[in-house]
Amino acid sequence: MPESILHRNHTTLDRLFRMHSSWLTGWLNRQRWTVHSSEDLASDVFCALLAIPNLDAVSQPRAMMTTIARRLIYDARRRDDLRRSYESELMALPEALEISAEERLILIQALQAVEAMLSTLSYKARTAFLRSQIQGTPYAEIADELGVSVSMVRKYVAQGLRAAYAAVDQQG
Numbered sequence: 001m002p003e004s005i006l007h008r009n010h011t012t013l014d015r016l017f018r019m020h021s022s023w024l025t026g027w028l029n030r031q032r033w034t035v036h037s038s039e040d041l042a043s044d045v046f047c048a049l050l051a052i053p054n055l056d057a058v059s060q061p062r063a064m065m066t067t068i069a070r071r072l073i074y075d076a077r078r079r080d081d082l083r084r085s086y087e088s089e090l091m092a093l094p095e096a097l098e099i100s101a102e103e104r105l106i107l108i109q110a111l112q113a114v115e116a117m118l119s120t121l122s123y124k125a126r127t128a129f130l131r132s133q134i135q136g137t138p139y140a141e142i143a144d145e146l147g148v149s150v151s152m153v154r155k156y157v158a159q160g161l162r163a164a165y166a167a168v169d170q171q172g
Helices: 003-030 038-050 061-091 101-119 123-133 139-146 150-171
Strands: none
Touching (some): 003 038, 038 061, 101 150, 123 150, 139 150
């Protein structure tokens, strides 16, 4: 992002924060579906606003903030549901396969990393990658299911592999 746009965005964000942060925090307090503290969520909203390339072009900042807040809440709830689902499945393991709390945490974190990696892929790329790598489905069958060519399935699987390698690199 060019320096002038970055400076304008910071100035605009500062103005939006001063004008709307109290309103946003109050609005979040009134919502029954929040999963975080209102102040934390408001901070996340303003951080997300900073990523918008041309922030001064936003004509309805409150509408933008509520949309971002709803998406953040949805994502947090989805991650929470996924974590609970993982924990539930792990708790249902037979006694012979029971794992320690530390192993359970490591496994849950690994599953969350896989879920985060998969969420970066398009629907077709994610489906092709999972069907190919997990279920062993031939590319031709995947191509028929997705209505694409076999070469496109190869590209989708390659996208998935690149995303998986990038996720492993980020983990250290």
